[in-house]
Amino acid sequence: MRGAEMNELRLFREDGLRIDGRRVDELRPVKMEVGVLDKSDGSAYIEMGKTKIFAAVFGPKEAHPRHLSQPHRAILNCRYHMATFSVEERKHPGMTRREIELSKVIKESLESLVFLNEYPRSAIDVYIEVVQADAGTRTAGLTAASLALADAGIQMNDLCCGVAVGKVGGRIVLDPSEEEDKHGEADMPIAIAPRQNSIVLLQLNGRMTREEMRLGIEMARKGIEVLYSVQIAALTKRVRSSHQGGSGRY
Amino acid sequence: MKRDLAFPGKRLCVIEEFLPGRYAFISQGGEVVSSVIGYPVYDTKQHVVSVSSMRPSLKPVVGDVVLCEVREVQDRVVLCDIIAKEGGEVKYRWNGAIVTTPRSGKASLPAFTIGDLVVAVVKSESFGMYELTIDEKGLGVVLAFCDYCGRNLIYRRGSLVCNKCRVAFRRKTVSYYGNREAILSRFGLQLS
Numbered sequence: 001m002r003g004a005e006m007n008e009l010r011l012f013r014e015d016g017l018r019i020d021g022r023r024v025d026e027l028r029p030v031k032m033e034v035g036v037l038d039k040s041d042g043s044a045y046i047e048m049g050k051t052k053i054f055a056a057v058f059g060p061k062e063a064h065p066r067h068l069s070q071p072h073r074a075i076l077n078c079r080y081h082m083a084t085f086s087v088e089e090r091k092h093p094g095m096t097r098r099e100i101e102l103s104k105v106i107k108e109s110l111e112s113l114v115f116l117n118e119y120p121r122s123a124i125d126v127y128i129e130v131v132q133a134d135a136g137t138r139t140a141g142l143t144a145a146s147l148a149l150a151d152a153g154i155q156m157n158d159l160c161c162g163v164a165v166g167k168v169g170g171r172i173v174l175d176p177s178e179e180e181d182k183h184g185e186a187d188m189p190i191a192i193a194p195r196q197n198s199i200v201l202l203q204l205n206g207r208m209t210r211e212e213m214r215l216g217i218e219m220a221r222k223g224i225e226v227l228y229s230v231q232i233a234a235l236t237k238r239v240r241s242s243h244q245g246g247s248g249r250y
Numbered sequence: 251m252k253r254d255l256a257f258p259g260k261r262l263c264v265i266e267e268f269l270p271g272r273y274a275f276i277s278q279g280g281e282v283v284s285s286v287i288g289y290p291v292y293d294t295k296q297h298v299v300s301v302s303s304m305r306p307s308l309k310p311v312v313g314d315v316v317l318c319e320v321r322e323v324q325d326r327v328v329l330c331d332i333i334a335k336e337g338g339e340v341k342y343r344w345n346g347a348i349v350t351t352p353r354s355g356k357a358s359l360p361a362f363t364i365g366d367l368v369v370a371v372v373k374s375e376s377f378g379m380y381e382l383t384i385d386e387k388g389l390g391v392v393l394a395f396c397d398y399c400g401r402n403l404i405y406r407r408g409s410l411v412c413n414k415c416r417v418a419f420r421r422k423t424v425s426y427y428g429n430r431e432a433i434l435s436r437f438g439l440q441l442s
């Protein structure tokens with residue numbers, strides 16, 4: 001456990017708070033905005049700490065190429081991508097293996113929210129562009145994507161919010177920052193559809209005991225309630241501002 | 251009944267109070283829930299709650315008057331792209347089909363040529379295919395092309411003629427046939 005002890009020294013302050021001054025169950029500062037891009041059918045922006053992500057939705061539209069279209073439902077395409085300037089050393093602009101995997105994971109989560117059978121033979125395209133990456137991008141991206149889908153008027157059974165839980169220096173912490181993630185022992189991204197109360201994404205990188213995992217999910221649930229209220233506030237603001245002649249096609 | 255803003259997942263009422271209408275559904279717990287952002291509309295007579303979506307549909311819906319371009323002419327069906335609709339936006343092109351039922355005695359179908367612009371009404375939608383009709387009044391071809399040389403046909407005394415080929419075609423036309431401004435303004439289009 002030497003590593004964990006080292007990390008405890010490195011990542012927790014003497015007063016027990018985390019290096020950035022948060023409690024173990026505290027989110028980073030969150031900001032969300034809906035309808036930030038004019039050219040797409042729906043869009044959203046999210047900031048969680050230093051993580052900054054745009055999500056844009058196009059469709060429903062006819063699926064192309066046609067042989068991919070499904071007669072009874074829509075196909076949902078998702079592209080999670082990190083901008084070349086989103087990380088400290090320039091990332092090559094193509095899709096990495098990690099980005100392809102995350103695109104798939106996020107797509108599957110979104111598919112559980114969207115009423116795909118309402119849009120036969122159609123395609124819905126979701127683009128998630130990370131402009132600054134500082135841990136928690138898949139969950140923040142998913143949170144923004146669900147807002148962008150709602151903004152596009154696509155029928156869904158719920159929104160969804162995600163946050164990661166980490167094990168850092170032997171302790172379970174909510175919404176780890178990059179620094180904590182780098183030195184942590186485990187990372188568990190979780191996304192929940194809050195009103196359906198269903199988990200739509202859960203991954204675990206590293207090791208946690210059953211008890212730690214239970215604690216982590218509990219912690220994530222509380223964080224997600226906070227994120228959900230921010231989502232609702234952002235949607236409400238969007239509707240109000242569009243009534244007052246703001247941009248968008250409402 | 252409060253008229254709070256609804257959004258996907260927001261509970262509207264229980265099923266004993268209202269049944270789900272447009273943009274509402276029944277959750278596993280038997281509650282009626284919104285599926286979009288919008289304001290709920292409670293119909294106390296029919297006991298149905300629907301949500302008026304903040305986003306107009308980008309897809310054509312049944313009853314829409316649409317402008318379409320003929321893409322393929324077959325024996326019993328004319329396939330076309332829906333490119334615009336009256337009083338709304340169609341952002342993407344959608345497939346439509348004008349089905350022609352051969353009627354006894356009459357020529358089965360007003361002929362179309364690939365490229366013709368047609369005003370039609372959406373009769374039904376099934377699995378993403380739109381069935382269109384031009385049978386009602388005020389529907390028909392707004393711009394047609396010659397079968398032989400591809401020139402614009404000119405409306406003259408009840409038929410469409412090609413000035414070059416000196417051939418007349420019979421097609422069901424609208425009153426503003428060939429009037430570009432009328433077509434563009436009616437469907438909110440811009441010349442590009």
Ligand SMILES: [Zn+2]
Binds near residue numbers: 398399401416
């Ligand atoms: Zn001709």
